[in-house]
Amino acid sequence: MLVTDLSNSAQDYLKLIWTATExxxxxxxxxxIAGRLGVRPPTVSDGIKKLAAQNLVTHAPYGSIELTAEGRKHAVAMVRRHRLLETFLVQSxxxxxxxxxEEAEILEHAVSDKLIERIDQCLGHPTRDPHGDPIPSPGGQQHQPTGTQLSVAEAGSTVTVTRISDADPELLRYFTELGLTPDTQLSIQEHRRFADLTTxxxxxxxxxIDLGASASEAxxxxAV
Amino acid sequence: MLVTDLSNSAQDYLKLIWTATExxxxxxxxxxIAGRLGVRPPTVSDGIKKLAAQNLVTHAPYGSIELTAEGRKHAVAMVRRHRLLETFLVQSxxxxxxxxxEEAEILEHAVSDKLIERIDQCLGHPTRDPHGDPIPSPGGQQHQPTGTQLSVAEAGSTVTVTRISDADPELLRYFTELGLTPDTQLSIQEHRRFADLTTxxxxxxxxxIDLGASASEAxxxxAV
DNA sequence: CAATATTGTTCGCTAAGCCTAACATTCTGG
DNA sequence: CCAGAATGTTAGGCTTAGCGAACAATATTG
Structure with missing residues (x-):
């Protein structure tokens, strides 16, 4: 079965589950899941049940939710789509x-496999998206992401930014102003624990620069 | 109201109605409509009723179907999307x-207005798509298409190809082999009426070159 | 360790889009 | 100009994806 044969919502569930554990x-x-997708819990409960019936996730009532090998394959395919699209929109x-x-979130459900491979080719088979996230290969492989959140990285160390969460566009605009992008090097001056500040x-x-919790967690x- | 607020099927109906009269x-x-969209007549009957309720078409039971000004606006917006996407896929x-x-048929429902305008800009505001069809401006204007089907053009005349229907990909591949593309000049040798052939x-x-009815109607x- | 709070599930409902079968209307050709 | 053919509509049903209300299970905490 192809990932494009799944419903949009099934694609969303799988991608979200995989991304959450990346x-x-x-x-x-x-x-x-309900919170991230902007739907109510009963909707997700039903949705997961359907995915389980298709052997894309394992889930017993009140139990944990985990991807099967098949589910993971489709999830990774969606992540590849999303990240290639993001890269294309920025580069081209x-x-x-x-x-x-936002744009990629819609397009990832609409583009054909052919278009994705054309984009990949046109971009020269990029390995990371504009936020630093690794782009899985067509076969589903990707170099394992490494690193820790800045909020919990060792004070006094010098580090390279590997990735920045794309969840909050406002935050990304702030980082742009600061010149803080993937591959930037920086030194961590201190964590001020109860102020939730990282300098x-x-x-x-x-x-x-002082960063609050939401910034230093993104x-x-x-380590360099 | 924006065209992106309409359902995919409403967008399809409007675009189809407009295109049929272009x-x-x-x-x-x-x-x-049912034939072109691959659905059954009752589906269309319901669909048109809903469009009429939104004042996008006029339609009394068993009566003719026509776009309102509002409906035409959205239809033209969809045509613009479709043709810009086709041009982009070929050019870029x-x-x-x-x-x-086929690809544009899906994407036209998924891309944002912003993306369409970026594509337009990136292509240098093209006025015709790869099949020669005029691309409406953002405001909905387009230079009026002119010409007649080759099948009914005057024998003995020399003409320029203005457009070729994109309905049949197979036919387009055949035209590619012949070198028959928009803006090609050709002379019409004769119509053989009962063989339905145009030379x-x-x-x-x-x-x-002998062309059958489906080719010479596409x-x-x-006239040059 | 029981009571309560949180989280997850089931149930019954809605709306959109599609279908088939049955019915209504309009068109057309003797 | 009327009968049969063609076309369009209505009625009722299916599926997907969503909802809130009510109920069930698990977690937390006094």
């Missing part, structure tokens, strides 16, 4: 990295 | 002109 091992729940059509998520300094810049880094 | 004044019927992604129709000769070529020409 960077952290937070267990996925019915209400977390002059979109800003804060504008692409950083970008490589080659003089002044410190940035993933790896 | 080149010839064939009256549009429930069953012609290396699609053949026989491959783009033409492309400018700069030696041999005559080609629109204008």
């Amino acid at each position: 960077w952290s091992a937070t267990p996925i729940t019915v209400s977390s 059509l002059g979109y800003g990295w804060d504008e692409v998520h 950083i300094r970008l490589r080659g810049q003089e002044q410190n 940035i993933w880094v790896v | 080149w010839s004044a064939t009256p549009i019927t429930v069953s012609s 992604l290396g699609y053949g002109w026989d491959e783009v129709h 033409i000769r492309l400018r700069g070529q030696e041999q005559n 080609i629109w020409v204008v």
